[in-house]
Amino acid sequence: MQAATHPALGPLVEQVLSASARRTPLRVRGGDTKAFHGQTQAGAGDVMDTRALSGVVSYEPTELVVTALAGTPLAELEAQLAERGQCLPFEPPHFGPGATVGGMVAAGLSGPARASVGAVRDYMLGVQVLNGRGELLTYGGQVMKNVAGYDVSRLMAGAWGTLGLIVEVSLKVLPVAPAEATLVFELPQSQAMAQLQRWGGQPLPLNASCWVHDDTASPTKDLLFVRLRGAVAAVESACTRMLKDVPGQRMDNAQAGLDWAACRDQRLPFFTAPAPELALWRLSVAPAAPALDLPWAQLIEWHGGQRWLWAPVNAAERLHTAAAGAGGHATLFRAPASGLPAGFPRRAAASGPLATIENRLREAFDPAGIFNPGRLG
Known part of the structure; x- marks a missing residue:
């Protein structure tokens, strides 16, 4: 069923109009699996639940395009795609387990393969x-050539629902690679980063990488995991x-698959907080950047x-x-488990022209400021 005729859309429109008239915040929620991200005030406001907007609207395997409503469980969509390879x-x-398609787009987060294949927005x-x-706006379409001018579709990726309620999305999908292998090497961080740069300059089917100091091993080890995907021969x-080039081992694919999924969903031992006063920081840097002079252990993805x-x-x-x-x-x-100081910024505030653009976009899409206030703070 198309979003415009879906029975769950009417109540959501009424909720937006009411909140806008009263200038009261709305907290957009799907599976609520990413509630940990954002400012403390992101928990305030009436809940706007997207899960009733569920279902795959259309899927054209031969065209590599799928369209789904925002509340569709992500696992359900991935299972349907897997059936067609x-x-x-x-x-x-x-x-x-409750992650949704809309939440996937709103968060704009990508897994281990992001450096090789691109991000959600791509x-x-x-x-x-x-x-x-309370207006239902449509941008883009189901083919790349429909995306012309200012690409609002991609603008929604990573906006954390602050520009409006994502109702329906159309995505490009790809065939599963014919072959996959994961190699593991024991290398300190500086050598691992340098070796990844050398491999990156060669015609190798690099798909993902993860370097981590493994405290669970005895003795502890610095390990670099590299995943390859592509044609069997490649x-x-x-x-x-x-x-x-470097002595290492090839992992069993079944075990490697579980480990990469754990890395994607932050279930590896590294992602357990070492102490309640510590926060998990994400540093997005140039892949060729050298090892950072910081006193805290790191887990490094995306080829650096x-x-x-x-x-x-x-x-x-x-x-x-x-x-x-x-x-x-x-x-x-x-x-951190001990909490954040009131108003603590999670990211450096935008300034100059970028801040101006962000403010104008919010004013255009959400003039009353009702959608997820503070979520991007």
């Missing part, structure tokens, strides 16, 4: 959004070449482009400076 190649994190073809005036040739670490809240300035020096930025991803 297709997938969402950016491996969106679930963070729980697969957005079209979107329907309910804005702060994967086998790459394994031979890489294991010749995404770096996770547990550090206290008062390390914010040091982390922002380190990330900026490496060509990126730092974000407080998970608050």
Whole structure:
């Protein structure tokens, strides 16, 4: 059923109009698996539940396009794609069994393969959004050539629902790779990053990487995991070449699959807080950036482009400076169990032209400021 005729849409429109008239906040919620992210005030306001907007509207396997309502369970969509040998190649994190398609887009988060295949926004073809005036707006379509001018569809990826309620999305999908292999090497961080850069300059089917200091091993080890995906011959040739470059081991695919899924959903031992006063920080930097001079253990993904670490809240300035020096930025991803100071910013505030653009977009889509206030703070 199309979003415009779905019976659940009417009550949602009424809820928006009422909240806009009263200027009271709405907390957009699907599976609520990402409730940990955002400012404390993100928990305020009336809940706007998207789960009634559920179902795959259309799926054209031969065209590699699927359209689904925002409340569709992500696991349900992925299972339907898998039946036809297709997938969402950016491996969106679930963070729980209730994850939805709309939440996937709103969060804009991608899994281990992001550095090789692109992000959520790169697969957005079209979107329907309910804005702060109660209007159902349609952008893009089901083919790439429909996306012209200002690409509003991709703008919704990572906006955390602050611009409006995502109602329906159209996504490009891809076939599952014919072959896959995961190699593991024992390398310190600086050597691992340098080796990834060398491999990145070769015609190898690199798909994902993860470097971590493994405290669960005895003795502890610095391990680099590299996943290859592609044609059978390409994967086998790459394994031979890489294991010749650096001594390592090839993992069992079944076990490796479980480990990559655990990395995607932050269920690896590293993602258990070492102490209640520590927060999980995400540093997005240039992949070629060297090892950062920081005293906290790290888990590094995306061939060096995404770096996770547990550090206290008062390390914010040091982390922002380190990330900026490496060509990126730092974000407080998970608050410490001990809580955050009131109004503590999770990311460096936008400034200059970027801040102006952000403010004008919010005014255009949500003039009363009702959608998820503070979620991007």
